[in-house]
Amino acid sequence: MARPTPLSGFPEWLPDGRIVEQHVLDTLRRTFELHGFGGIETRAVEPLEQLLRKGETSKEVYVLRRLQEDAEGGQARSSKADKQLGLHFDLTVPFARYVLENAGHLAFPFKRYQIQKVWRGERPQDGRFREFAQADIDVVGAGDLPYHFEVELPLVMAEALGALRDIGVPEVRVLVNNRRVAEGFYRGLGIDAVDDVLRQIDKLDKVGPEKVAALLVAEAGTTPDQAEACLALAAISGSDGTVVDRVRALAADRGVESELLETGLAELGALIEAASTRAPGVVVADLKIARGLDYYTGSVYETLLVGHEQLGSICSGGRYDTLASDGASTYPGVGLSIGVSRLVSRLLSAGLVRATRSVPSAVVVAVSSEETRPASDAVATTLRARGIPVEVAPAAAKFGKQIRYADRRGIPFVWFPGAGTGGDGTVEAEPHPDQVKDIRSGDQVEADAATWAPPAEDLWPRVVPATH
Amino acid sequence: MARPTPLSGFPEWLPDGRIVEQHVLDTLRRTFELHGFGGIETRAVEPLEQLLRKGETSKEVYVLRRLQEDAEGGQARSSKADKQLGLHFDLTVPFARYVLENAGHLAFPFKRYQIQKVWRGERPQDGRFREFAQADIDVVGAGDLPYHFEVELPLVMAEALGALRDIGVPEVRVLVNNRRVAEGFYRGLGIDAVDDVLRQIDKLDKVGPEKVAALLVAEAGTTPDQAEACLALAAISGSDGTVVDRVRALAADRGVESELLETGLAELGALIEAASTRAPGVVVADLKIARGLDYYTGSVYETLLVGHEQLGSICSGGRYDTLASDGASTYPGVGLSIGVSRLVSRLLSAGLVRATRSVPSAVVVAVSSEETRPASDAVATTLRARGIPVEVAPAAAKFGKQIRYADRRGIPFVWFPGAGTGGDGTVEAEPHPDQVKDIRSGDQVEADAATWAPPAEDLWPRVVPATH
Numbered sequence: 001m002a003r004p005t006p007l008s009g010f011p012e013w014l015p016d017g018r019i020v021e022q023h024v025l026d027t028l029r030r031t032f033e034l035h036g037f038g039g040i041e042t043r044a045v046e047p048l049e050q051l052l053r054k055g056e057t058s059k060e061v062y063v064l065r066r067l068q069e070d071a072e073g074g075q076a077r078s079s080k081a082d083k084q085l086g087l088h089f090d091l092t093v094p095f096a097r098y099v100l101e102n103a104g105h106l107a108f109p110f111k112r113y114q115i116q117k118v119w120r121g122e123r124p125q126d127g128r129f130r131e132f133a134q135a136d137i138d139v140v141g142a143g144d145l146p147y148h149f150e151v152e153l154p155l156v157m158a159e160a161l162g163a164l165r166d167i168g169v170p171e172v173r174v175l176v177n178n179r180r181v182a183e184g185f186y187r188g189l190g191i192d193a194v195d196d197v198l199r200q201i202d203k204l205d206k207v208g209p210e211k212v213a214a215l216l217v218a219e220a221g222t223t224p225d226q227a228e229a230c231l232a233l234a235a236i237s238g239s240d241g242t243v244v245d246r247v248r249a250l251a252a253d254r255g256v257e258s259e260l261l262e263t264g265l266a267e268l269g270a271l272i273e274a275a276s277t278r279a280p281g282v283v284v285a286d287l288k289i290a291r292g293l294d295y296y297t298g299s300v301y302e303t304l305l306v307g308h309e310q311l312g313s314i315c316s317g318g319r320y321d322t323l324a325s326d327g328a329s330t331y332p333g334v335g336l337s338i339g340v341s342r343l344v345s346r347l348l349s350a351g352l353v354r355a356t357r358s359v360p361s362a363v364v365v366a367v368s369s370e371e372t373r374p375a376s377d378a379v380a381t382t383l384r385a386r387g388i389p390v391e392v393a394p395a396a397a398k399f400g401k402q403i404r405y406a407d408r409r410g411i412p413f414v415w416f417p418g419a420g421t422g423g424d425g426t427v428e429a430e431p432h433p434d435q436v437k438d439i440r441s442g443d444q445v446e447a448d449a450a451t452w453a454p455p456a457e458d459l460w461p462r463v464v465p466a467t468h
Numbered sequence: 469m470a471r472p473t474p475l476s477g478f479p480e481w482l483p484d485g486r487i488v489e490q491h492v493l494d495t496l497r498r499t500f501e502l503h504g505f506g507g508i509e510t511r512a513v514e515p516l517e518q519l520l521r522k523g524e525t526s527k528e529v530y531v532l533r534r535l536q537e538d539a540e541g542g543q544a545r546s547s548k549a550d551k552q553l554g555l556h557f558d559l560t561v562p563f564a565r566y567v568l569e570n571a572g573h574l575a576f577p578f579k580r581y582q583i584q585k586v587w588r589g590e591r592p593q594d595g596r597f598r599e600f601a602q603a604d605i606d607v608v609g610a611g612d613l614p615y616h617f618e619v620e621l622p623l624v625m626a627e628a629l630g631a632l633r634d635i636g637v638p639e640v641r642v643l644v645n646n647r648r649v650a651e652g653f654y655r656g657l658g659i660d661a662v663d664d665v666l667r668q669i670d671k672l673d674k675v676g677p678e679k680v681a682a683l684l685v686a687e688a689g690t691t692p693d694q695a696e697a698c699l700a701l702a703a704i705s706g707s708d709g710t711v712v713d714r715v716r717a718l719a720a721d722r723g724v725e726s727e728l729l730e731t732g733l734a735e736l737g738a739l740i741e742a743a744s745t746r747a748p749g750v751v752v753a754d755l756k757i758a759r760g761l762d763y764y765t766g767s768v769y770e771t772l773l774v775g776h777e778q779l780g781s782i783c784s785g786g787r788y789d790t791l792a793s794d795g796a797s798t799y800p801g802v803g804l805s806i807g808v809s810r811l812v813s814r815l816l817s818a819g820l821v822r823a824t825r826s827v828p829s830a831v832v833v834a835v836s837s838e839e840t841r842p843a844s845d846a847v848a849t850t851l852r853a854r855g856i857p858v859e860v861a862p863a864a865a866k867f868g869k870q871i872r873y874a875d876r877r878g879i880p881f882v883w884f885p886g887a888g889t890g891g892d893g894t895v896e897a898e899p900h901p902d903q904v905k906d907i908r909s910g911d912q913v914e915a916d917a918a919t920w921a922p923p924a925e926d927l928w929p930r931v932v933p934a935t936h
Contacts, residue, residue, distance in 0.1 A: 036859030066589035121534035391504030
């Protein structure tokens with residue numbers, strides 16, 4: 001086998017990078033669980049018809065076939081199209097299916113987190129991956145779902161991402177908007193083609209307000225006055241209650257009266273107010289957020305990494321009035337999804353964080369001869385029983401080489417079993433005590449495997465800001 | 469969307485089952501890390517040519533194609549056969565590829581664990597899954613790999629599985645054999661068709677010794693005497709040094725002299741001896757283990773769950789002299805793989821273990837009116853900051869209903885914020901203290917969110933033997 005090369009779009013990390021990713025995943029999981037979200041996993045595949053139900057061909061689904069089917073020929077395959085399976089491209093479609101399939105066994109409102117890989121056959125460029133990990137939280141109700149969950153969920157995500165600050169993850173800004181505000185305002189202006197307007201507003205960052213004004217008239221059929229009012233709404237942003245006041249003032253100025261707008265403003269105001277207490281400075285209402293408003297029905301969220309805004313949103317989501325429906329019942333939901341691979345890839349490639357070592361072991365137990373390996377194994381067993389990660393040197397090489405083995409992996413301590421310890425692990429009458437060396441400082445001291453422990457910060461590899 | 473039904477062969481767990489699986493995975497991970505194995509993940513896909521390199525069509529590989537490719541027609545696809553991707557059917561092929569791809573960045577011997585899903589398009593029956601989780605450990609050397617790793621790795625797995633005993637996982641027996649013993653013995657008898665003999669010996673449990681004797685003569689070309697000797701070897705098993713003595717006696721009796729046999733017996737003896745100290749009663753030499761000996765080159769391992777032997781091996785592996793090779797270098801390896809889904813599926817379906825509740829939350833904070841929800845949120849925030857998993861009641865329903873919300877999920881405590889706490893979270897001059905109710909006993913006591921904690925056994929859901 002010739003030396004293989006990486007597959008574009010399918011990221012993999014070296015062991016120290018995986019320690020960073022694992023730390024991120026563990027931190028997210030802990031925050032989600034502290035908030036009462038239970039973990040589930042769903043299978044990687046869904047029936048193709050379900051994956052394409054919303055016309056999601058843009059997600060470039062990977063379709064599966066068994067190699068044996070191949071031998072049966074293409075004709076046979078197409079006749080079984082209804083049974084075809086594809087890899088999921090997000091965790092929302094599988095979650096909706098899981099809720100319907102298991103509704104009788106779940107307690108609603110049902111809060112779950114789900115951390116899994118997803119696959120998209122997109123062209124692998126611009127930091128887009130074909131395989132990547134997502135971390136989702138959703139709450140789904142049976143029949144109804146109170147608004148306060150639309151406040152809670154982005155705050156859980158803000159807390160989860162905030163818990164990563166001390167390893168060097170930059171601050172985040174959670175940008176929020178509300179479908180009802182936009183739709184209420186547009187309808188109050190006399191615009192019916194709400195989705196058409198949102199599609200043009202979504203181009204603001206790319207082409208600027210003048211071109212969007214022209215597009216609103218040309219493509220969304222608004223009057224120039226209506227276009228100007230839509231742009232005025234999109235220009236409003238802020239992280240305190242004045243945002244709501246400014247929208248109300250704009251509406252009054254344009255003669256807009258809308259119950260839907262009032263409902264939306266009350267919701268948006270409640271979110272901003274709760275966020276100002278629970279996550280000050282993190283949540284920002286941004287009325288130009290349009291992406292997502294065409295399929296979410298209430299709140300919508302995007303999240304930027306401060307200083308890395310060009311990376312795009314690393315955590316997005318919103319409210320669906322119908323996450324799932326089986327005809328008899330409707331299940332509204334609200335959720336957000338962190339693009340873990342995108343985040344971790346940036347943390348590693350930008351050199352923001354690092355692991356303090358590349359292996360779990362805090363200690364290498366040296367081996368002075370293969371005959372005394374059982375004594376070294378016994379030391380390792382004693383240390384492990386006390387929760388200390390340990391490995392035994394692979395060969396009875398010169399001690400200098402065994403120390404280099406540890407050094408190469410960033411393992412801080414090398415343990416030398418006492419000369420008085422017999423090869424069978426038994427201790428002689430007058431044993432020479434064991435010694436342990438901190439290979440960073442060179443300090444070597446007598447030690448007893450039954451009581452010695454490394455400093456807490458050396459026990460496990462830690463993930464720290466890369467500048468440390 | 470009509471109510472979906474499960475896909476055969478693609479297991480999924482309800483939230484409480486996932487708690488069991490997660491506990492198993494966390495326990496395995498901790499044991500692996502205590503032994504110095506670092507975690508990696510590889511992408512789900514490999515080039516099809518790599519997956520089929522060893523003629524592994526029996527693994528029924530799932531091949532991927534992008535939906536868009538489909539539109540381009542079958543002809544175009546077959547011309548790109550060399551670029552086709554398939555889902556990995558184990559974690560060994562991807563690991564070998566990862567080692568070659570990253571050899572320059574890895575420190576050898578390289579110890580890794582890997583816990584991921586794998587896919588096989590087999591007919592989903594007999595407890596075989598099409599998607600399942602595996603937990604693998606392997607050590608790979610550059611150029612050489614000392615024998616002692618063949619002793620260490622099954623003991624790590626025995627320890628990992630043993631750490632699950634207290635949740636109700638049955639005892640395990642690790643059955644070991646050694647290619648060198650079988651091959652040395654057969655060659656010493658004058659048999660060259662070693663793999664042919666092993667294939668027949670593998671049928672012992674199914675068809676019995678008489679039929680295997682006939683098959684050895686008919687299919688493997690042995691003499692009746694040779695066949696009888698092969699069966700005598702296969703009949704030897706035991707967990708102490710007498711196994712080695714009995715094989716030696718048999719060899720002497722049949723006039724077998726073989727250096728290879730002596731090497732194999734020394735290795736097998738060392739493994740049995742180390743195991744008798746480090747995992748007494750767990751490791752059993754079983755000379756009839758043949759499956760695997762045709763592709764492993766040294767030790768081979770299978771693991772049975774005592775009382776569930778018909779489930780087959782839940783943890784198998786062995787030694788490869790060439791796990792990977794890039795022409796310039798050869799990388800020998802030894803490893804084992806736990807079939808996590810098979811194990812967890814049995815634990816759940818046989819009712820051996822259960823989670824003490826179906827959600828992470830230890831506490832539900834009640835809400836007396838939507839106006840005072842912020843006060844309930846503040847209590848939850850205080851408890852969570854102290855590491856206590858908490859959720860806030862979804863609606864300001866009657867307290868009886870809020871208690872039922874907790875009861876339905878197995879959440880042991882309901883917290884009632886004091887009447888003197890203002891809706892904005894501020895505390896009035898003479899607040900009524902908060903109270904917390906253990907809904908199992910009905911006991912209700914005054915409590916302060918800054919100091920109260922649940923009993924340690926109630927803090928997180930635990931996984932326990934189902935009979936408790």
